[in-house]
Amino acid sequence: MARATLTISSKNYSSWSLRGWLLCRMAGLDFEEAPVDLDHPETRQELLLLSPSVLVPRLTHNDVTVWDTLAIAEYLAEIKPKAGLLPKDRAARAHCRAVSGEIHSGFYNLRSALPMNLKARHKAFKIFSGARPDVERIRTIWTECLETYGGPWLFGKAPTMADAMYAPVCTRFRTYAVALEPELETYCQTVFDWPLLQEWTEGALAEPDEIIELEVEF
Template identity: 40%
Template sequence: MKLLIGNRNYSTWSLRPWLVLKHFDIPFEDEVMQLSGPGWREAIAARSPTGKVPVLIDGTLVVPETIAIIEYLADSFPDKPIWPTDRQQRALARAAAAEMHAGFSALRNHAPMNLRASHPGKVDPDSVRGDLHRVETLWGGLLERSGGPYLFGEFCAADAMFAPLATRIRTYDLPVSDVAGRYVEAIYALPAFQDWRNQALQEPWVVDDDEIDVIQGRVAPGTLA
């Protein structure tokens, strides 16, 4: 089983199924597909039916799209608690994951994931206030119900879906409650996440489209090293 992923420093969608595979000790290998440089789009298109990453390859089966990959893993490894075992909790976890998949566009647009960086104050809180309010409400309710440290007690696919959002809060020092802050720290404490982050910190590549200083015009494209 192989997972095609983008640059670890920036690729939010790649991080999500990778965490599921790693945390639940499912044997796999990964291959990084560059998200910049000459011919990068063509290289991904040659391997991915959607022209995007991540893509899971299992024998002759090619599965694109993060949620589809996670569901395939849950079906393939029913002994792994990828989703909560309780039916009602599982429904809530899937609802949270679907909301993350479709929502929080302000945070996506204004605060791109960048694990190597620390950019406090560079994202206007007003531009993401609505998303932060919703994530506080969602996380707070689920954590109160479960007792934490993860949304449903133990780490599951819903947490994998929200992990990139948690990194945005830390990278840009966004204003959140103590409850949300503790959840961010729980994500960073997860061994699988630490493994991904440590590899991201070693990557030499820069993707200008995901660098806040380029996006906001502080530096010219192609000048970050």
């Protein structure tokens, strides 16, 4: 029996649940999924991405309960140091933590304008002006990481917590037809080809279409 439980919400809409799930799988943690009531007000808040600090996802492991995706990442890095959630080099670890923290605490306009929806695919989508600086900042982060560490992942040859944090952004860019430079398209394709993301996406596509109606102003 699994010694851990990960509480998650919708696989189609919940970017924070995806991040927590990816991190647990990357760490090799034996865990069970515990879906929450999708009509609960806190769950709707999490789905709308108005706050990254509600109690979903939530990891319960032995006698430890930890919520907040970045806290889950750091906890897993402590108990599974060989999993490679953080780079071995000290400077790269600091860089990885910095860009992971940035996606965690920022990009509000992007998260509001381009909510995660794995079932949707727009041929064209006009991004409102307030979200464009967020898109440009993400382009800059990805370009700097890929140039510094050589790809194909943000910090080199294997995925780290940064890739788990930015994986939902890749899906958003695909959903809303955000144009990217070739090297960034290649990075996103690496994420899309990731067996873990493909497994999560299969679960998302299997969810009922009427699971929830997001009330987001674009």
